[in-house]
Amino acid sequence: MNELLQQIHRIGVVPVIKITDPETAVPLARALDKGGIPVAEVTFRTQHAAEAIRRISAEVPQVLTGAGTVTTTEQVDTAVAAGAKFIVTPGFNPKVVDYCLERNIPILPGASGPSEIEQAMERGLEVVKCFPAEALGGLPYIKALSGPYTEMKFMPTGGVNPGNITSYLGFSKILACGGSWMIDSKLIAAGDYEGITQLCRQAVDVVLGLEFSHVGINNDGDAEAQRTAAALAPLLGAPTGENPNAMWSSSSVEVMKSQWKGTKGHLAISCSNLDRAVFQLERRGLVFDPDSAGTSADGKRRYLFLKDEIGGFAVQIIER
Template sequence: MVAATDIQARIAAARLLPVVVLERADDAVPLAKALLKGGLTVAEVTFRTPAAAEAIARMRKDVPDMLVGAGTVLTQEQLADAGAAGAQFIVTPGFNPAIVEAAQSAGLPIIPGVNNPTGVEQAMVYGLETVKFFPAEPTGGIPFIKALTGPYPGMRFVPTGGISPANLAFYLTVPAVLACGGSWMVDAKLIRDGNFEEISRLTEDAVALARKG
């Protein structure tokens, strides 16, 4: 089991957390290898499709250098499936105390979603130091995150939702931003078409852009 501090450090080092939707588990390993080739060693596989758990399991088995998290975890069943598949961290779109408690009981680091001061304070009650800021652009973006850092200077944010090459570097200039979540480099159509070379190219470009932040 990887400690929460180590998970945070690895995501911080990557500066970018690709949000992956896999319709077929067979695409999991080629995708993970494409991300590695492009310079990313972390991925969030979302539970938006039935293939998620198997995809996570295959990545963990065949691409051990990849730090693999489970995203869009909404239920206790999904959390259990993610843990059984070998997910190393959990990401949720909102703050569900029951899911947070279950993840912590299972020893799974969790990054819950918030977009207001109440959510940040809930996270603090559970001893969390990192939250997902979602949806980032529709709920205030960079100015809102900067406003939150005043009363909550110790909290780190992973803004997700509306992040693109056009604004990635700007988000990463904010000291409280640990990394940004994004999906443009792992576009579902590219995955369906098996265009993993393009995914590697887009990932390499995104990594270079993130380093400018």
């Protein structure tokens, strides 16, 4: 997967923006970036799309800006000349797709069925847009499509909202989701871009799904770990599990059999996707220790630790 697709994957949600006044383009892009969503798909549903892309690209270059609802090669040229970094089409138009591929222009074409997916695969594409996702059948429909097309990834758009985006992103074949619920036209009309930023932050929080997982208590060897677990038993019940490294006094207390991470132990915060969590938390000023990367005892969940302890505890971000 190329760097542009990886960047979109890390962000997780792509705001679909319809610009009716070019003056709103830059403050809107800044609000998106401030809210943790530095990407925008500016749709060619209005005559101001190209100008909006030009202004965002020039004044807010950290926002990855693409052009959406592109249906002609002329619109491709106009969008790229304005600064668009990628093209999104509502359907699979072979003429537009081939035009982009011949010019090394990243494109996410619409593909709502097997025939279009096969056309995309024939051209070496890795990701397609699924539109209108909910109307087509939502996540169950995409999962069904993924059966015969295991290498293809999807960007569902249309009907995605805070109530279902977590389910979509929980499926490994979803690159990211397109949506517009955080682009409230009433807030834009009122010039309330801080309100847009808050909606973006809420969207990011939903995407990340950060929540407390468990606390790890360091011990000096198996014997001390056994004593610690026994002392906790009247409060938490009998140990619920054990592996070579630790015992579980409950689902929220990991009794380590050695002095592992942290002076006192570690605090584990779970997330829906480690790459997205690291991307967003680094934007919030947190620093990770790249040498601390690992996987859970069952080998299924990736984790990474913050560089610094908090209150004597190492802090682990781990996938659910």
